[in-house]
Every structure is written in structure tokens, then in C-alpha cells.
Amino acid sequence: MGNTRLLAAGGALAATMAVAAPVVTLDRAVAVPAPARGPASGMEFSAPHGEVEAGTPIVLSGRAGYLDRTTGNGGRVDIFFRKGQATPKVYLGSATAGSSGRFRFPTRANATGEYVAHYQHRKLAVTADATDFLAVYTSRAVDRRLFSWTATNLSCLPTCKAVGPDQQISAGPVKVRLERKCLQPKSGGRIGFTTDQKNAYRAGDLGWRDFPQGDGPTEFELKPATTKGHFYLEWTSATPPQGQFSSCDITFAVSQTSMDKTYV
Structure with missing residues (x-):
């Protein structure tokens, strides 16, 4: 009898312990580390x-x-x-x-x-x-006309003047062809490229060419220091002897060689 009660009590204790065992649940996801990245x-x-x-x-x-x-x-x-x-x-x-x-x-x-x-x-x-x-x-090199002017039978007393429009030119020399024919010898003048509205001539300025008594080449170069300005010519006939006339035929043309660029 005593043994039976002891076994029964032991069974009850085992049952109680089984019921009391905690239940473990996973209520949060476990973070998995990302694989290591190699060098870029x-x-x-x-x-x-x-x-x-x-x-x-x-x-x-x-x-x-x-x-x-x-x-x-x-x-x-x-x-x-x-x-x-x-x-x-x-x-x-x-x-x-x-x-x-x-x-x-x-x-x-x-x-x-x-x-x-x-x-x-x-x-x-x-x-x-x-x-x-x-x-x-x-x-490729392209020769472009920049300005030209022609006049005939001009008295040029006191002075003939030609003023070109303001324009932009390329850096570098410009080529000038100047033809003049005056009845009176020693008729002279100058031609240049300038920004000066008064067209003042300065000796030694490479943007100007001076012909004090008309002598000089028909073709020459100007080398302006600026690329924006206007061409200017003035010419004065020598005073004719009494009873004679003064008359000049003048023509000049200015061109410049520049490089024409085409993308290919």
C-alpha cells in the first residue's frame, strides 16, 4: 500500500513538472549578416x-x-x-x-x-x-573680303575720307590693295584700322600705313592690335598751280586670310 501511494505521488509530481515546463517561441526574426563584398x-x-x-x-x-x-x-x-x-x-x-x-x-x-x-x-x-x-x-585657308571703297574724280581738297562700318575681324594681318591716281603729284594720305572715333593716326602703329606724298606700295599688310573697329582712309590732294585742277581716283580693298574649320 505504501509503495502504491508513493508511486502515485511520484507520477503526480512528474505530471506537474511536465505541465510547468516553459514554452519557448520565436517572436522576432534573427538578422542574417550580408555576405562580404569584394573590392570594386x-x-x-x-x-x-x-x-x-x-x-x-x-x-x-x-x-x-x-x-x-x-x-x-x-x-x-x-x-x-x-x-x-x-x-x-x-x-x-x-x-x-x-x-x-x-x-x-x-x-x-x-x-x-x-x-x-x-x-x-x-x-x-x-x-x-x-x-x-x-x-x-x-x-582650310579662306580669303575673305572685309571692306572696299572706290571713288573717282574727287577733288580731295581739303581731304577725301572713307569710313567703314564697325566690324569684327580675326586676329592677324589684313591685306590691303590701294590704287590711287591724282592729277597733282605729292598727293598723299593714310589708311588704317582703328577703334578711335576721331581716327587719329599714331606714327609707328602697325594698324596704319602712311603715304605722306603718295609714294608707296600698291599692296601691303596692316597688323592691327585690335580685332574690333573700322577701316578708315583719308587722302589729300596737293594744291594745284593756278588755273589747274585737283582730281583723284582712289580705290582700296581689304581682305584677310582665316582658317575655315569643319568638323568631321
């Missing part, structure tokens, strides 16, 4: 800045691979050219990227467009791409 790869790539004339030798250069490393970036860089985003690429050749990732590719600029570089690491599955734009032009 990329490319620095550039063509010459600005613009160049067609046929100019250029060097395309850059650096590719793991840009935060100075070694271990050896690989191959293929170079392409295309006129625009919608046009196909033309393969130009390849360059070798050294361990630092630096590379150079010499070529000639023949057209305006984009240079495209594609890098492939020598051993790893690492690639990078970059582009750069270059404008290319052709040029």
Missing part, C-alpha cells in the same frame, strides 16, 4: 581634351581593374571607335594594362566621336568599360 572594379579613361585637327596623333590612356589597388590589375584593354551611340563600334586595337592597371593606346584622330575601352583582367572574371568623346575638324 572600374576604369578611368580619357582622350585628349578639347578638339584636334584630323590626322593628329593622339594617345588614349587610363587605368582599369581594382582602382583601390596599385598591383594585381594586369589585363587587356580593347579599344573601339564609334561616331555616335546608335552607330556600330569599329575595333581599333588593344593595349596591355600593367599590374598597376595603367594603359596607353596611340592612334590618329580621324573623325569626331566616342572612343570605347573594354578591360578584361588577365586571370579573374573582372571587366570594366568606359568611353570618352573627342571632336575632330579639318581646316
Whole structure:
């Protein structure tokens, strides 16, 4: 009897302990750490800045691979050219990227467009791409008429004057052709390009040419210090002897050679 009661009591205790056992539940998600990221790869790539004339030798250069490393970036860089985003690429050749990732590719600029570089690491599955734009032009010398003036049978007493409009010219010399024919010898004057509204002549100014008594070349150059102003001519006939007339035929034309630029 005693044993039976003891077993029963023990069973009740076991049951009580089983009921009292805590229940564990997961009411919050456990954060999973993100996988570690490898070093970032990329490319620095550039063509010459600005613009160049067609046929100019250029060097395309850059650096590719793991840009935060100075070694271990050896690989191959293929170079392409295309006129625009919608046009196909033309393969130009390849360059070798050294361990630092630096590379150079010499070529000639023949057209305006984009240079495209594609890098492939020598051993790893690492690639990078970059582009750069270059404008290319052709040029030719063009002779442009800037101003001309013609008059006949002018007395030029006291003085004949011709004033051109204000205009912009290119830097550099201008070519002048001046023809004058006066009945009276020693008739002279001057011609120039100036910003001065009073058209004051200064000896030694390369923008002027002086003909004190009319003698001098028919064709010559002026070298103005300014590119904005107007052309001016004045001519004075020598006083004729009593009973004679003064008369001048004068014509002059000014032109300038400049380079005409066309992008290709």
C-alpha cells in the first residue's frame, strides 16, 4: 500500500513538472549578416581634351581593374571607335594594362566621336568599360573680303575720307590693295584700322600705313592690335598751280586670310 501511494505521488509530481515546463517561441526574426563584398572594379579613361585637327596623333590612356589597388590589375584593354551611340563600334586595337592597371593606346584622330575601352583582367572574371568623346575638324585657308571703297574724280581738297562700318575681324594681318591716281603729284594720305572715333593716326602703329606724298606700295599688310573697329582712309590732294585742277581716283580693298574649320 505504501509503495502504491508513493508511486502515485511520484507520477503526480512528474505530471506537474511536465505541465510547468516553459514554452519557448520565436517572436522576432534573427538578422542574417550580408555576405562580404569584394573590392570594386572600374576604369578611368580619357582622350585628349578639347578638339584636334584630323590626322593628329593622339594617345588614349587610363587605368582599369581594382582602382583601390596599385598591383594585381594586369589585363587587356580593347579599344573601339564609334561616331555616335546608335552607330556600330569599329575595333581599333588593344593595349596591355600593367599590374598597376595603367594603359596607353596611340592612334590618329580621324573623325569626331566616342572612343570605347573594354578591360578584361588577365586571370579573374573582372571587366570594366568606359568611353570618352573627342571632336575632330579639318581646316582650310579662306580669303575673305572685309571692306572696299572706290571713288573717282574727287577733288580731295581739303581731304577725301572713307569710313567703314564697325566690324569684327580675326586676329592677324589684313591685306590691303590701294590704287590711287591724282592729277597733282605729292598727293598723299593714310589708311588704317582703328577703334578711335576721331581716327587719329599714331606714327609707328602697325594698324596704319602712311603715304605722306603718295609714294608707296600698291599692296601691303596692316597688323592691327585690335580685332574690333573700322577701316578708315583719308587722302589729300596737293594744291594745284593756278588755273589747274585737283582730281583723284582712289580705290582700296581689304581682305584677310582665316582658317575655315569643319568638323568631321
